[in-house]
Amino acid sequence: MRPAFVVETGTHAGISAAYMGMACADNEFGHVASVEINNIWVMRADRLHGSLGEDVFNRIQVAHASSLNWATRFKNRTLSPDQDIDLLFLDSEPDLRYKELELFWDRVKPGGIIIIHDLHPNMSWASQPNPDHPHFGNYWPFGEPTFIVQELVKGSLQSCHLRTPRGCSLFYKVSVEDKDLGEATNAIDRVFSRDYMTRGS
Numbered sequence: 769m770r771p772a773f774v775v776e777t778g779t780h781a782g783i784s785a786a787y788m789g790m791a792c793a794d795n796e797f798g799h800v801a802s803v804e805i806n807n808i809w810v811m812r813a814d815r816l817h818g819s820l821g822e823d824v825f826n827r828i829q830v831a832h833a834s835s836l837n838w839a840t841r842f843k844n845r846t847l848s849p850d851q852d853i854d855l856l857f858l859d860s861e862p863d864l865r866y867k868e869l870e871l872f873w874d875r876v877k878p879g880g881i882i883i884i885h886d887l888h889p890n891m892s893w894a895s896q897p898n899p900d901h902p903h904f905g906n907y908w909p910f911g912e913p914t915f916i917v918q919e920l921v922k923g924s925l926q927s928c929h930l931r932t933p934r935g936c937s938l939f940y941k942v943s944v945e946d947k948d949l950g951e952a953t954n955a956i957d958r959v960f961s962r963d964y965m966t967r968g969s
Contacts, residue, residue, distance in 0.1 A: 770797050772798050772851075773799065773801070773854055775853050775857070776857040777865075778859035778885075779830050781809060782812065786817055786828070788855075801848070803839075804831070805835065817830070836864060853880055854881070856883070870914060877943075878943030878945075881938060883936065885934070888937070894908065925940065927940075
């Protein structure tokens with residue numbers, strides 16, 4: 769699978785968008801849209817991407833916007849009305865990421881991949897509240913999964929959790945081509961056994 773359209777929230781310095789843009793350039797196919805609320809980081813990311821050459825720079829667009837506002841406009845097709853998402857990477861503020869998933873959901877293609885950074889297999893649930901952030905209850909730092917997110921994880925998403933210190937969770941959006949959920953559970957292995965967004969492999 770080679771993504772035609774990648775969406776990232778939380779550009780920061782632009783490093784992850786740079787790697788995804790370089791992968792698209794290597795593929796000679798696809799582009800990246802990244803959203804960042806802090807204009808200083810937008811300018812720094814643009815400088816980084818510009819230093820990587822015209823082909824990479826032209827494949828990455830960094831938007832200065834609130835991720836939730838941008839996602840709402842994208843959901844309503846006032847942005848990129850004809851371009852749905854192959855790969856969604858959520859890396860903005862943790863307490864926004866479940867909300868972003870809900871807003872982007874309808875625009876993620878069946879068979880698409882969703883990556884949520886900093887998320888462990890427990891979906892941020894802890895047996896004890898974090899005393900420094902009591903307003904999150906037992907779900908610091910993401911907040912409690914909404915009903916829609918819970919239902920998506922139960923039925924429409926198959927998950928794979930990378931055992932990194934900060935956590936990183938990958939989800940596969942089940943497609944009608946999957947004969948049953950048993951086949952879909954191996955979908956991530958199938959996708960990533962190919963050269964999916966990986967340089968030099």
